Amino acid sequence: xxxxxxxxxxxxxxxxxxxxxxxxxxxxxxxxxxxxxxxxxxxxxxxxxxxxxxxxxxxxxxxxxxxxxxxxxxxxxxxxxxxxxxxxxxxxxxxxxxxxxxxxxxxxxxxxx
Amino acid sequence: xxxxxxxxxxxxxxxxxxxxxxxxxxxxxxxxxxxxxxxxxxxxxxxxxxxxxxxxxxxxxxxxxxxxxxxxxxxxxxxxxxxxxxxxxxxxxxxxxxxxxxxxxxxxxxxxx
Numbered sequence: 001x002x003x004x005x006x007x008x009x010x011x012x013x014x015x016x017x018x019x020x021x022x023x024x025x026x027x028x029x030x031x032x033x034x035x036x037x038x039x040x041x042x043x044x045x046x047x048x049x050x051x052x053x054x055x056x057x058x059x060x061x062x063x064x065x066x067x068x069x070x071x072x073x074x075x076x077x078x079x080x081x082x083x084x085x086x087x088x089x090x091x092x093x094x095x096x097x098x099x100x101x102x103x104x105x106x107x108x109x110x111x112x113x
Numbered sequence: 114x115x116x117x118x119x120x121x122x123x124x125x126x127x128x129x130x131x132x133x134x135x136x137x138x139x140x141x142x143x144x145x146x147x148x149x150x151x152x153x154x155x156x157x158x159x160x161x162x163x164x165x166x167x168x169x170x171x172x173x174x175x176x177x178x179x180x181x182x183x184x185x186x187x188x189x190x191x192x193x194x195x196x197x198x199x200x201x202x203x204x205x206x207x208x209x210x211x212x213x214x215x216x217x218x219x220x221x222x223x224x225x226x
Contacts (some may be wrong), residue, residue, distance in 0.1 A: 042117070042203050042217030043156075050212070092213055099144050099163075099213040103179045105155035107116070
């Protein structure tokens with residue numbers, strides 16, 4: 001079945017760039033997503049990328065997709081303490097039904113001064 | 114702005130009690146979902162619904178049931194709560210067309226003693 005893998009923790013210094021990585025197995029994924037979960041809250045969609053795109057940029061966020069290697073990354077420029085959260089990678093594909101995403105286990109981003 | 118609300122932020126129940134978790138969305142979304150989130154396990158899908166009165170089992174439906182009598186409301190029912198159902202419960206909704214992004218409620222932290 002499909003699987004989405006991401007590392008559990010990432011620690012960065014305030015002002016540096018953060019790069020959160022994700023790999024997935026379903027080659028027929030149509031959309032890939034990044035969600036953010038702040039402490040005690042639900043998930044919030046940050047951005048998504050369509051599978052025929054290589055890159056998407058939105059202010060401080062850059063998403064890179066390497067479809068050949070099934071690798072997705074999220075770069076946060078000029079990381080701030082308010083970016084401390086859990087970041088979930090997710091993908092949609094026909095395997096799970098187009099509208100049922102498969103989530104990774106989340107990467108906890110810790111930003112220290 | 115899409116709003117997904119959940120009836121309680123925190124809930125404490127006793128073993129054997131019947132528990133109702135309510136979720137309401139205000140954007141006329143066809144799809145609604147119930148997840149539970151546990152440390153180290155990420156999000157696991159309990160049930161989802163793609164239309165009124167329709168429901169489908171997710172990955173971990175045992176011990177749970179759901180009800181969707183109106184499009185905007187999706188209820189999760191624990192018929193006889195057990196301590197291993199202590200968890201964070203997240204409700205989400207989405208449209209039935211791409212990009213299928215999910216909108217989450219704030220979550221209900223349920224403790225069963």
